[in-house]
Amino acid sequence: HIAEHNDTDVAAVGNWETGRNLPKTENLLKTAAFLRVDPVALGKGEVVFLDDADNVADAEIVTDAAPLPGGPMDIELLGAAVGGDDGDFTFNGEVAGYVQRPPGIAHLRKVFALHVLSDSMVPRYEPGEMLYCGGRDAVPGDHVVIEMFPEENERNGKAFIKKLVKRTAAELVVEQYNPPKSLTFNRYAIKHVWRVIPLKELLGY
Template identity: 65%
Template structure:
């Protein structure tokens, strides 16, 4: 490898490190304020998917959005640009916090397919279109799993467990009661894609899936004969190898 290639490689690594650090700092500050990603998206007039991408370290917010995010969260903008959480007011927990959150791992190959989804109508959380829209980083806990993919959740029905825009890894073993699951139904007549839902599986009979949702809190029942697919959502602790 020549000197130019080494220089470019080092520059890419530094950029990736900064992207992850800034994203983790935004997430940490947001969590400390008790805010959902939707609050940042509304304040900046952007999408929750964009905010989710920043928090996961997929890309950096623009300078304008970085400044607006810092203002909205009450952070020192220069510190945020370095990946540090420094609150401007006196309620800050730390004078300076360099964030290395495990929720945005920056290791493993970028080889997990992200499947496209669209906001649903009526009672549908969203729909899956089956198209690959990008690749996500493979966390260490699923290094050897082949039957996994990722989606962005687009609904608020599972807040506070999952915020809109969060990236969920799905697959692995067969779901059992107690697991959070991604459910895909067969399309209605005249429709191309079926409705999709993220819920917590309570029990399963031959005719029904009985699930729990958090927002609003209620029990939701699905017709098992209309079920196309059900995947387990892999918990963060397993993604990280715990």
């Protein structure tokens, strides 16, 4: 009867019953309607009978699960170019596009995103990974994006992704993972320091 109601073959229903495979969402809802049980509970492996059979006939056929709530596509993805031997990358001064705002930073202003281009922070950040930067000022222990003032004959200053170790009036001490080493920057040569927002904060934890 279930096979006839769902317009599927008996063998397919037999596979559902024996657990060899699972029905698609559409077939799960049709089966729930036929048996007069709660489709949400059935999807979890539970059987909850519906007292009001009239509601069953109105069950919607849903083909895809609802997406997770996401924010607007209003975060600037800043363009960057691969740096030389002594820089992770350089900002090219352009906006490459816009990316979605994660729920944890729904109301945070002055946030931007960028793609990791170097392997100096592997395994923490892989090349191609997208980072969100901004929010509160960075403190030791935070990962940071550092942009230097351009040197002579340079249009854009070098930029780095590192872990902040220490900050004094005259210098910034950071570390990288690949290869492991410590670096010191002159504070007066630094144009900007942005904090990399951790994943758990982006998700609102």
